[in-house]
Amino acid sequence: MKQTQSIIEVEHVSKQFEDGKFALQDVSLSVQKGEFVTILGPSGCGKTTLLRCIAGFQNPTTGSILLSGKELTDTPPNKRPVNTVFQKYALFPHLNVYNNVAFGLKLKSIDADQIEKRVKRALKTVGMTDYESRDVNSLSGGQQQRVAIARAIVNQPEVLLLDEPLAALDLKMRKDMQLELKEMHKKLGITFIYVTHDQEEALTLSDRVVVMNEGQIQQIGTPTDIYNEPQNCFVADFIGESNILGGKMICDRLVRFCDKEFECIDEGFGEDTPVDIVIRPEDIYIWETRNNAGQVASIEEQQQDYDLDDRIPKGNFTKWYGTVQSCIFKGVHYEMIVLTPDGYEFMVQDYHEFKAGTNVGMLVRPEDIQIMHKQHHKYNYFEGEITKNGMVRFIGAEWEVSEDQLAQFNAGDIVQVLVPFREIDLQDHEEEGVLSGEVHFILYKGNHYHLTIRTNDGIDLIVNTTDVWDNGDRVGIKIPKECIILQKLPEQQ
Amino acid sequence: MYHSTKTTRTTMKNEITIGRTAVTPYMLFLLVLVLIPLGLVVYYSFTDTEGGFTFAHFLQFMQGGEALNTFLYSFFIALVTTAICLLLGYPAAYFLSIRVANNPPEKRLAEVMIILYIVPMWINCLLRTLATVELFNILSIPLGEGALLFGLCYDYLPFMIYPIYTDLLKMDMSLLEASADLGANRWQSFWKVVVPLSKRGIYSGIVMVFLPTLSTFAISELLTHNKITLFGSLIQRCFGEGGILMWNYGAALSMIMFVVVFLLEHFSHDEE
Structure with a gap:
């Protein structure tokens, strides 16, 4: 049943480059006929590589790509019934608009009148009717983009691949083109596979969104699914604004975070399971309390303020309190940062303004608390080797370890090394660390930062810290010797 | 504001003068080694040994x-x-x-x-x-x-x-x-x-x-x-x-x- 409907089938595709790095890791995806699918992710996540594998410009290292059930993996790009709209348009500078669009048709033995008819129709579809004899270099970015689209759709491909087609346009033009693309998709009935790093564009255009990071698919779903039910911290953080907090699932429908227990609607996580929690800033209700929240007002007083504000849903919700740190007007709403007395920060969006310094109460409906499995718990796990001089070699460097950890092992033993997220020490100057690396990914978790540090060898370390770093900062990595834990390697099965 | 425009203008003027001085040797070179010889070639090609005008060589x-x-x-x-x-x-x-x-x-x-x-x-x-x-x-x-x-x-x-x-x-x-x-x-x-x-x-x-x-x-x-x-x-x-x-x-x-x-x-x- 599914076979007959899906037009593109990507099966366990991996792509490894010559330097050993994986651009794609076991990616599987099925695109239905007539669908508008967007592949979304930050730069370097492998989304363009995936598109290029479908177009045929790159061959997957393993796995296969099927079109309407037929193997396509070894077919050269010129024999595939797909066409691409390139990021930088790739219009032929030596040909005028008409000849650019007619390029594909002229290669097939089609009569001149037929070609002319089809080129004119394609140019009409993209709104470039009077530009036939214009030199492509004299066109604006938006016009070139339209010609590029016309050049692709004139061949009536089964699938149209679009590689960040609007990235080079200014905001206003981008918005207009988004609407036009959606219209075109409806009118033409061609399957669109669209690559972008712009989450808003992905949510606006697509029937389904494929979120990618680090060469792997993080989540596939409709725009609402992706937004409302992100499956992990990456998706939650990448799509829209979010408050991400560490917490614990106490039992079904009850979760603990920010030192409070909240009702929620999720089940099946088990008891006392560490989880990550996402709350969208627009889902937090906020009201002013007259007492100083920092010095805990009496429960009665706080309850009174809550009862008086009729914008706030009434019921047996868990409430928490804080002080507004900053308030920014964002056009339609205000965006507030609220700090709780325990040191958790929340981003809250509301139509009302709550000035900095205001004491506020907050609540969230159980259905707006999104619970996700924790990807990592507390430790970085590495494989290491005990060296002759009583150190441990892992992630490309030798580290000192405490005597009692070392006592159980001999030189040459292969061990599992556990490094707690919280204990890794980052230095401003690379040379101060045992190893140097780069801040690769930052996640704010309410009261601390959850950083991914990538070493020069491409190994990732997770670091929890309250220090502020920027993406791309070079850091020196130190690990206090008493914090490194050595264990026997888990038994191979 | 006015003052700064004035300085820019003076600098530009200076630069033009410097530019002119700098190309003079090359201009001389061009004149002596390209234009004059070219003129001589044209002159010789249209004259006979006595210096009279002729098309004879081309014919x-x-x-x-x-x-x-x-x-x-x-x-x-x-x-x-x-x-x-x-x-x-x-x-x-x-x-x-x-x-x-x-x-x-x-x-x-x-x-x-x-x-x-x-x-x-x-x-x-x-x-x-x-x-x-x-x-x-x-x-x-x-x-x-x-x-x-x-x-x-x-x-x-x-x-x-x-x-x-x-x-x-x-x-x-x-x-x-x-x-x-x-x-x-x-x-x-x-x-x-x-x-x-x-x-x-x-x-x-x-x-x-x-x-x-x-x-x-x-x-x-x-x-x-x-x-x-x-x-x-x-x-x-x-x-x-x-x-x-x-x-x-x-x-x-x-x-x-x-x-x-x-x-x-x-x-x-x-x-x-």
């Missing part, structure tokens, strides 16, 4: 005979040399440039190779020709037309490769992908995209090979043991030991060469 050339034949032969040799250089040079330039653009790790290799192609340009062409003559002697290959073509191609090949190479290097590789995406095979992509986009490089390559080979003289003399006379040698002989009487005729032949070169150059620019 003599047009009536046929050695000079016209030599000219046509030189034209033919230049044409063949250019064709061989294009046939050898284009693929070399193509593979080097495409290789550089597509494989960053191999970039160094391609860079080294292009330098190897160009290294001969660093050595004086007379020295290279003498070496070629020696090479032919060692291999006991008789000198003549074959040796001449070999020597000319060897001397001028880099001038064909380099402009095409730099032109292809500028080409956006995604155009080849676009062309494949639209259904073109490699051969179609080559003729419909690569060749049209390297037209400028091909033209300058042709000009840089054809024009100097047309007027060459030393190379032809050395490589053919003076058996074959090219137009350049013919002109040179008019000014050589033969005597002062031939200067006017030689000037006329130079004028003819000048006009032909000028026209070729002019047309090749039009094409661009």
